[in-house]
Amino acid sequence: MNKTILLKQRPVGKPTASEFEFIQSDDQLTIKEGELLLETTYVSVDPYLRGRMSDAKSYIPPFEVGKPISSGVIAKVIASKNKNFNDGDYVSGSLEWKTQQVSNGDGLTKVNKDLAPLSAYLGILGMTGLTAFLGLHEIGKPKAGETIVVSGAAGAVGSVVGQIAKILGLHVIGIAGSDEKIEMLTSDFGFDAGINYNETKDMSAAIKAAAPNGVDIYFDNVGGPISDAVLFNINRFARMIICGAISVYNSTEVPTGVSVQPFLVKNSALMQGFIVSNYADKFPEAMKQLSIWLCEGKLKYTETVVEGFDNIPSAFLDLFDGKNKGKMIVKI
Amino acid sequence: MNKTILLKQRPVGKPTASEFEFIQSDDQLTIKEGELLLETTYVSVDPYLRGRMSDAKSYIPPFEVGKPISSGVIAKVIASKNKNFNDGDYVSGSLEWKTQQVSNGDGLTKVNKDLAPLSAYLGILGMTGLTAFLGLHEIGKPKAGETIVVSGAAGAVGSVVGQIAKILGLHVIGIAGSDEKIEMLTSDFGFDAGINYNETKDMSAAIKAAAPNGVDIYFDNVGGPISDAVLFNINRFARMIICGAISVYNSTEVPTGVSVQPFLVKNSALMQGFIVSNYADKFPEAMKQLSIWLCEGKLKYTETVVEGFDNIPSAFLDLFDGKNKGKMIVKI
Numbered sequence: 001m002n003k004t005i006l007l008k009q010r011p012v013g014k015p016t017a018s019e020f021e022f023i024q025s026d027d028q029l030t031i032k033e034g035e036l037l038l039e040t041t042y043v044s045v046d047p048y049l050r051g052r053m054s055d056a057k058s059y060i061p062p063f064e065v066g067k068p069i070s071s072g073v074i075a076k077v078i079a080s081k082n083k084n085f086n087d088g089d090y091v092s093g094s095l096e097w098k099t100q101q102v103s104n105g106d107g108l109t110k111v112n113k114d115l116a117p118l119s120a121y122l123g124i125l126g127m128t129g130l131t132a133f134l135g136l137h138e139i140g141k142p143k144a145g146e147t148i149v150v151s152g153a154a155g156a157v158g159s160v161v162g163q164i165a166k167i168l169g170l171h172v173i174g175i176a177g178s179d180e181k182i183e184m185l186t187s188d189f190g191f192d193a194g195i196n197y198n199e200t201k202d203m204s205a206a207i208k209a210a211a212p213n214g215v216d217i218y219f220d221n222v223g224g225p226i227s228d229a230v231l232f233n234i235n236r237f238a239r240m241i242i243c244g245a246i247s248v249y250n251s252t253e254v255p256t257g258v259s260v261q262p263f264l265v266k267n268s269a270l271m272q273g274f275i276v277s278n279y280a281d282k283f284p285e286a287m288k289q290l291s292i293w294l295c296e297g298k299l300k301y302t303e304t305v306v307e308g309f310d311n312i313p314s315a316f317l318d319l320f321d322g323k324n325k326g327k328m329i330v331k332i
Numbered sequence: 333m334n335k336t337i338l339l340k341q342r343p344v345g346k347p348t349a350s351e352f353e354f355i356q357s358d359d360q361l362t363i364k365e366g367e368l369l370l371e372t373t374y375v376s377v378d379p380y381l382r383g384r385m386s387d388a389k390s391y392i393p394p395f396e397v398g399k400p401i402s403s404g405v406i407a408k409v410i411a412s413k414n415k416n417f418n419d420g421d422y423v424s425g426s427l428e429w430k431t432q433q434v435s436n437g438d439g440l441t442k443v444n445k446d447l448a449p450l451s452a453y454l455g456i457l458g459m460t461g462l463t464a465f466l467g468l469h470e471i472g473k474p475k476a477g478e479t480i481v482v483s484g485a486a487g488a489v490g491s492v493v494g495q496i497a498k499i500l501g502l503h504v505i506g507i508a509g510s511d512e513k514i515e516m517l518t519s520d521f522g523f524d525a526g527i528n529y530n531e532t533k534d535m536s537a538a539i540k541a542a543a544p545n546g547v548d549i550y551f552d553n554v555g556g557p558i559s560d561a562v563l564f565n566i567n568r569f570a571r572m573i574i575c576g577a578i579s580v581y582n583s584t585e586v587p588t589g590v591s592v593q594p595f596l597v598k599n600s601a602l603m604q605g606f607i608v609s610n611y612a613d614k615f616p617e618a619m620k621q622l623s624i625w626l627c628e629g630k631l632k633y634t635e636t637v638v639e640g641f642d643n644i645p646s647a648f649l650d651l652f653d654g655k656n657k658g659k660m661i662v663k664i
Binding site: 051058220227261268 | 383388389390391552555556559568574575576577580581586587588589590591592593594595596597598599600601602603604605606607610
């Protein structure tokens with residue numbers, strides 16, 4: 001029995017379960033010469049998928065209504081007529097939300113389950129780790145002794161950004177939505193300070209207190225009022241990496257907030273949107289460094305693992321309520 | 333009789349004449365060894381001076397209450413005990429709003445009145461021209477065939493930015509506040525299109541119509557709703573030079589508007605605050621190119637010249653009502 005999850009309709013505002021449709025089929029999948037039969041092992045759910053559910057112009061084509069949704073997936077090769085892959089191999093790639101599927105192998109990378117747990121290839125050794133590493137380096141240009149603020153700090157990307165910044169000698173402040181998450185950031189991941197935005201009335205004052213020398217780098221995963229509060233604390237030549245804006249992805253109106261332009265002028269500051277796929281030429285080098293730090297124990301990661309193919313949509317929806325710590329992954 | 337203009341009090345909101353105080357003295361100014369006696373010839377009034385009238389932290393120290401205001405000035409050397417300057421020389425520099433003053437020569441540059449009109453050294457061959465040239469090149473990174481939108485396009489900086497962009501082969505759209513200004517941009521300065529924001533209901537739609545291929549570069553002198561409207565039309569990898577925000581300089585509350593972050597993420601776009609003094613090492617090269625284009629007739633400029641020392645404050649205040657075309661200068 002092969003199951004597939006389709007986009008049933010485009011969400012307006014916050015997505016709900018009714019935007020997803022499950023279909024199933026008893027048909028036996030067959031493969032031709034050059035093809036592989038894949039069985040899904042782990043599925044990555046990510047905030048950016050919300051953008052693909054809409055049909056607005058963006059850097060990546062929208063999902064089509066009535067067609068399968070896709071995301072980062074780890075799959076096991078259960079039959080191969082492709083000389084590059086053998087039965088029993090595990091692969092990583094952008095694949096459809098199906099329990100089984102056929103691929104010609106394009107865009108798939110073999111992953112080694114003896115070097116790291118398979119799910120790590122969706123997280124710290126996958127797009128998440130690359131996003132943290134390359135966003136921080138390419139736009140943030142971190143220097144030892146500087147101060148960085150990370151929003152969505154307990155999330156998949158944010159928790160890695162903060163750790164890399166610590167390795168590089170920065171003063172690291174994480175913003176997250178619960179005391180439990182803040183505790184994880186400071187105790188497990190070595191952040192210097194954390195701010196629970198759900199328990200803080202004056203975010204700008206809290207950031208000022210945590211960053212007495214001002215903010216040199218802001219790694220922004222959330223947008224909205226949290227990012228507005230950071231603006232009041234930036235230093236001259238501050239760099240702001242705009243990696244995500246989860247707080248406004250479900251807005252039905254154009255989001256508004258503090259005008260950033262006067263802050264940028266006064267501080268000769270920079271804000272730049274970051275999409276990891278623009279930096280593909282730097283993936284090998286970044287991956288190498290991440291693997292080394294991981295082996296050395298300098299980099300840790302946490303995952304929120306949900307079990308069962310049927311729970312992919314709810315795991316995705318939980319991202320918007322901040323129910324994950326670290327990378328949100330569905331184990332099939 | 334030597335006159336001086338002091339900052340009487342810090343403005344709240346839009347400055348008025350009552351923020352300025354005139355004092356005068358009959359005392360004969362004397363110079364010591366190494367000093368010069370200067371007579372003011374031209375005074376530059378610029379929107380950024382509004383920031384210096386406040387005591388908020390910024391890239392440049394605030395004016396002090398009860399002390400003279402200063403800005404870009406052209407002055408004539410009427411007596412010299414400094415070997416680098418002779419009687420009759422004209423100099424350019426940041427000087428106080430005085431009819432006569434003593435200087436030790438630091439920070440003064442001799443200007444040649446036979447190569448260009450003296451006032452040009454406050455405009456196209458001064459900070460204005462350097463701001464246009466370096467902001468466009470260093471942050472905008474213009475490429476032939478791209479589309480640029482310039483706000484405050486009929487102002488001192490904007491009118492030069494558009495002309496340089498045309499020289500470089502871009503499609504140039506200027507935004508200004510009267511039909512007369514738009515006519516000047518398209519007829520005199522070669523802009524491809526102009527939008528009068530005072531006569532346009534839907535700025536975003538107007539920009540879309542004028543920029544059918546989208547906006548690659550936005551040179552922003554104004555901030556506020558005009559800049560918000562540009563966001564809806566930016567292309568992937570757009571660069572936005574945040575050079576000024578005259579529309580909000582007089583705000584008594586924190587200005588708000590469209591949140592830029594989602595637009596930056598979706599388009600991998602960049603916004604950066606630009607202050608010309610950060611690029612001092614590039615001034616000679618930029619000045620050389622500006623002089624060449626000016627001599628070749630490829631670059632034109634316009635000035636709004638107000639006469640009389642006593643009119644310096646009103647000339648400054650008129651900037652906020654857009655009463656200037658090109659550089660606003662006071663001739664003493």
